[in-house]
Amino acid sequence: MSGSDKRQRGGERREQILEVALQLFAQHGMAHVSTRQIAQAVGISQPSLYAHFRTAHEISAELCIRAFETLYRRSIEVMAQPGTPLEQFRRLGRAYVDFGLDHPDMYRLAFMLEPPEAVSALVQQGKDPAMEAGESAFGVLRTVLARMLDADDETVELNAQSIWASVHGLTSLLIARPHFAWVDRERLIEHHLNRICAQID
Amino acid sequence: MSGSDKRQRGGERREQILEVALQLFAQHGMAHVSTRQIAQAVGISQPSLYAHFRTAHEISAELCIRAFETLYRRSIEVMAQPGTPLEQFRRLGRAYVDFGLDHPDMYRLAFMLEPPEAVSALVQQGKDPAMEAGESAFGVLRTVLARMLDADDETVELNAQSIWASVHGLTSLLIARPHFAWVDRERLIEHHLNRICAQID
DNA sequence: CCCGACAGGCTATCATTGATAGGTTGGCGG
């Protein structure tokens, strides 16, 4: 290998690349940012990126992981606030939707694109970090739901997956089809969460 | 322009290309099929494709439209069958999920990918055919829901969008994350539809 | 004080992708 593996170094160049990439992604959309654009914005040559990341996907995957760590953190915060389990549950759903709308590219990467396309590099290491990060948040949902339902684990899991699907559905559709003739977004989100909550107890 | 516009011809070459492309898409996944592969499978040169389609996207968009026309047709069939509106509604939801799972690439194209990426060529003509086809099916949902709710149009629309989001959520997650630790798929789908139906009356 | 190791970067270069330019051919109507 030409430049040896330096990815494990705490390097600030790597950090700088991630910052620049995040900004470019937010600006032009992840799909329309090339490695050359990132390199130029950083001020290095395009091949130099590969001294810090093995593939282009690894950059977005790394950003995705970090984004979902913030979702997880926010979920924990939400759960720490006082209120009935139902209120907590509702806030959790709201936090999830808001997260998706705040980080559409990361959300797409984690839950809307093909896994191989998104994180093949890391999946080959035996793990899917984006999923892991996302599933941490799913674990929070599972927990609060268990507290509410008082049912066996399998039933809790069944409900958790179904509810996740509902919340994801709205989030992902708003991301993927922003030009659809949606009713007022705020009203739709609230109504959607109402429907889901009403279902529970 | 080199070869003038021949796309409007009823040509069977065009049809043959679509057939071959569909098969390759199903086999390797749409994202991993190049125009050269399609051309070779058809038995023509890669540039010759552009005599029948303006862009590569146009091929997938065309297939997508056709797929969604079958969804629309199936929706109509479902509605024609006897039963209470709730029964019809439930069958409609089931048909929708089944459609997505049967045509994951087309579903992805219509509702999970960025519109520009998917159908930019046709959107530039002022219309998004994939969406149009999908929305025909959405119209069926709106209709049956209006029959059930007996509410003003805006409320019907609000509920229709929320319900669509829920059903889409499960469909798209099963497509995008087939390796997630799902509970039994059949049970999950049925439970999900139950939750949605229970919400309605 | 020099010198090897090496992190970090560079230029040159690939293969693959979608797409365009422009020439060739073969059948069909006037």
Place this chain on the structure above:
DNA sequence: CCGCCAACCTATCAATGATAGCCTGTCGGG
């Protein structure tokens, strides 16, 4: 018989992610 034109073809682009191999500045040990 001629010319049109649909349907091809080859050659070629530009952009993309990725690799090979060379150069350089810094830093610790002899």
